Amino acid sequence: MGGPDDGHGDPADRPTDVRPVDIRPADGAQSIRRALTILRIIAEGRDAGVSLSEVARVTEISRPTVHRIVRVLLEEGVVEQKPRSRRYAIGEQVPLLALARSxxxxxxxxxxxxxxxxxxxxxxxxxxxxxxxxxxxxxxxxxxxxxxxxxxxxxxxxxxxxxxxxxxxxxxxxxxxxxxxxxxxxxxxxxxxxxxxxxxxxxxxxxxxxxxxxxxxxxxxxxxxxxxxxxxxxxxxxxxxxxxxxxxxxxxxxxxxxxxxxxxxxxxxxxxxxxxxx
Amino acid sequence: MGGPDDGHGDPADRPTDVRPVDIRPADGAQSIRRALTILRIIAEGRDAGVSLSEVARVTEISRPTVHRIVRVLLEEGVVEQKPRSRRYAIGEQVPLLALARSxxxxxxxxxxxxxxxxxxxxxxxxxxxxxxxxxxxxxxxxxxxxxxxxxxxxxxxxxxxxxxxxxxxxxxxxxxxxxxxxxxxxxxxxxxxxxxxxxxxxxxxxxxxxxxxxxxxxxxxxxxxxxxxxxxxxxxxxxxxxxxxxxxxxxxxxxxxxxxxxxxxxxxxxxxxxxxxx
DNA sequence: CAAAACTGTCCATAATATGGACTCGACGTG
DNA sequence: CACGTCGAGTCCATATTATGGACAGTTTTG
The missing domain is CATH 3.30.450.40 (GAF domain)
Structure with a gap:
């Protein structure tokens, strides 16, 4: 899959010792992690937002995948899209969720x-x-x-x-x-x-x-x-x-x-x- | 899968007029939708939080799945767990993300x-x-x-x-x-x-x-x-x-x-x- | 006006998320 | 105190779901 390095698939016979940089157990819910990574990058864009391809580039996730994830977040109001520039910004749902811990x-x-x-x-x-x-x-x-x-x-x-x-x-x-x-x-x-x-x-x-x-x-x-x-x-x-x-x-x-x-x-x-x- | 649906796939011959409130297309990123559904329920719990099994019951998602999703959200700081009651509440990351659109x-x-x-x-x-x-x-x-x-x-x-x-x-x-x-x-x-x-x-x-x-x-x-x-x-x-x-x-x-x-x-x-x- | 860059879509495939069954521990009740 | 009930959390075979290469359409740039 993504990942900055390595020839892909080596059929599972290194125990767990390589651990490429981060502690991320990599099990569990990968797509949710990705969604959050994407959200953090989008948050950097503040009101101006961030373009799709830039999100893809920075997160090192493929564009179609970013697009699909972002579309769900869009439908759910977690991000919004600037009509003019098509850039994505944090949506109204986030402040609303934040109210829960005001x-x-x-x-x-x-x-x-x-x-x-x-x-x-x-x-x-x-x-x-x-x-x-x-x-x-x-x-x-x-x-x-x-x-x-x-x-x-x-x-x-x-x-x-x-x-x-x-x-x-x-x-x-x-x-x-x-x-x-x-x-x-x-x-x-x-x-x-x-x-x-x-x-x-x-x-x-x-x-x-x-x-x-x-x-x-x-x-x-x-x-x-x-x-x-x-x-x-x-x-x-x-x-x-x-x-x-x-x-x-x-x-x-x-x-x-x-x-x-x-x-x-x-x-x-x-x-x-x-x-x-x- | 889950969801109060109907007979699925009717092959596109209603224009756009039905729109039953929010016609979940059910395609795309299901687990992210679930994560958000869970988040909204957790948000209801405010500072007291909500127990795992209650989230599972209300969302009609199986307990193991809820648990796995919640664990990721926990690791990412999006929810936190009250040590005493083991209940889940909205975590600090949500207000931090919200700052992006202050x-x-x-x-x-x-x-x-x-x-x-x-x-x-x-x-x-x-x-x-x-x-x-x-x-x-x-x-x-x-x-x-x-x-x-x-x-x-x-x-x-x-x-x-x-x-x-x-x-x-x-x-x-x-x-x-x-x-x-x-x-x-x-x-x-x-x-x-x-x-x-x-x-x-x-x-x-x-x-x-x-x-x-x-x-x-x-x-x-x-x-x-x-x-x-x-x-x-x-x-x-x-x-x-x-x-x-x-x-x-x-x-x-x-x-x-x-x-x-x-x-x-x-x-x-x-x-x-x-x-x-x- | 051509080239470049970007957004968005499709679909076969592989990898991912799923939930039934189970363990463990806490709490309450007979 | 033994037993029963309920909730949290874990495991793993399975099939459902997410993935990204290739492609199409549109806007921006040179």
Whole structure:
């Protein structure tokens, strides 16, 4: 079938030791997994959506199969299709299902105050980003009082881990080989973002050394971002706090101050997460 | 396979006019459809969740199959399992996917003001409920200023069409045979709610005659609800505005006034929906 | 206006999902 | 306490279902 490698069918006489990269038991419901993979890619497209062939390319599932799956999701309202561009986007049913668990996430609850205070104190824009699977997902944003703000991300933006500052920081706090594995699995998607596995890996190493990530923001010239990543109390969740600003506001002197403040913010958020309900 | 079907394959000689509510073509991706059916049932359970065997019973899918599907959804974070009760509930991935389309729904946007004003004016609790597939789903609530309020529903509550006042009203505005079909397909689920197809059908007829639904609220003795249903501009959506109050506040005299006011509210919402973007 | 790229459809085939039968453990009842 | 009932979860032979190569139609690009 699909799969990036190998001459196909070798008639079952290796036990189970090869395990090509991922832990996926591969049994159970393959088509449902595929549907979810497709959904995540479509979610990246936000309101603009994603074209069929791009979904097929990125997921490495054949076009007819993607088409069939997407058609079911379409009929069920889980995705919708933009009439003009024929691109697919997340459909109304998803928010409706989400209503079933409308209680806000503990992370967001814990982060509100620290985000407000920090963005006031630092003056620039802050982002709170979580890791989910192979992606980063922006879940909160605060625009600071300084007159020039770098917006760059909306809440809800989803990207492959490795293309954003937050993604680098997040990768820097998981074990190197896992991080490498993730980069590998995202390789196909990086093309969309003018990123490569190699440069991402280098940045991750650097971030691992420093304890945070600082770099230019890819798509917006003259801007910089600093990200500090952290995990939930029991390692339950992985998130990053990011500051974005025009380059001139991030002089070498201020950098360290900002990192310090971000770390304080992270501390405050983690404290708020500490003793939740079981 | 499953499903309340008829003699299958009649080789294409009805144009497009029958369309029995949603004519499941049954081709394509069956297991994905099943997964979604299961998800919707699980969504009904809200935070408490739903047991495996109940999902199997209601969906009329065999337990092993439900289990296998649910296990995949579990691994993917789409559902989660309460450790204590082993019940399944909607998982964190669903809200995360929903973030991709965080722009609020046009209905909610249009309804905010009218809801606020009406609940102030009438004094009692209002609910805005939509139809989605075979379900009603509460999407907004306003608690009025009168000291005794009937809460009964949370935002996010999902129920089979036919068990709530709003559901009856909604069924009353779709063609009788479609409504009957929906009741039929929900029969298995009614048992959970002490409802039956028969009484629901009678109430729907009554509502169709009156143009609204009024009745006692099932689970809360001494309380009444009045629902007025409506559709979006191009028939795009079906929704109902409901008032709930203790019985003594709904004297026969006031009933008509309330219905009148609810109709005004519906008018205001529909006006707000009128000229959206194409 | 031709080439390229993309969406969507068909169908034989292989692989996948299916559910009956079974095990295990928890709970309740005589 | 022994027995019976009910629910969760597992196994595996089977046939149903999903799969993707090839093709057709349409829009975009050069």
């Amino acid at each position: 209680s806000r996430s503990p992370l967001l609850a814990a982060a509100q105050r620290p985000l407000d205070e920090l963005s006031q104190a630092l003056g620039d824009t802050l982002f709170l980003t979580i890791r989910t699977g192979l992606d980063t997902l922006c879940v909160a944003r605060r625009i600071g009082p300084f007159p020039i703000q770098v917006i760059s991300l909306e809440v809800g933006t989803r990207r492959p881990l490795g293309v954003s500052s937050a993604g680098i920081a997040l990768l820097s706090l998981i074990p190197p080989e896992q991080a490498a594995d993730i980069l590998e699995r995202n390789r196909e998607r990086f093309k969309r973002y003018r990123a490569t596995e190699g440069t991402a890996a280098a940045e991750v190493s650097e971030a691992r050394r420093l304890g945070f990530c600082i770099r230019n923001i890819g798509l917006v010239p003259g801007t910089k971002a600093i990200s500090v990543a952290f995990t939930g109390p029991d390692g339950s969740l992985q998130a990053a706090l990011t500051l974005a600003a025009v380059q001139r506001r991030l002089t070498a002197r201020r950098e360290w101050d900002v990192v310090e403040r971000l770390r304080d913010g992270v501390g405050a958020i983690m404290a708020g997460l500490g003793g939740g309900k079981p | 722009s609020r729904s046009p209905l909610l946007a249009a309804a905010q003001r009218p809801l606020d004003e009406l609940s102030q004016a009438l004094g009692d609790t209002l609910f805005l409920t939509i139809r989605t597939g075979l379900d009603t789903l509460c999407v907004a609530r306003r608690i009025g200023p009168f000291p005794i309020q009937v809460i009964s529903l949370e935002v996010g509550t999902r129920r089979p069409l036919g068990v709530s006042s709003a559901g009856i009203a909604l069924l009353s505005l779709i063609p009788p045979e479609q409504a009957a079909d929906i009741l039929e397909r929900n029969r298995e689920r009614f048992k959970r709610y002490r409802a039956t197809e028969g009484t629901a059908a009678a109430e729907v007829s009554e509502a169709r005659r009156l143009g609204f639904c009024i009745r006692n609220i099932g689970l809360v003795p001494g309380t009444k609800a009045i629902s007025v249903a409506f559709t979006g501009p191009d028939g795009s959506l079906q929704a109902a505005l409901t008032l709930a109050a203790v019985q003594r506040r709904l004297t026969a005299r006031r009933e008509w006034d309330v219905v009148e006011r609810l109709r005004d509210g519906v008018g205001a919402i529909m006006a707000g929906l009128g000229g959206g973007k194409p």
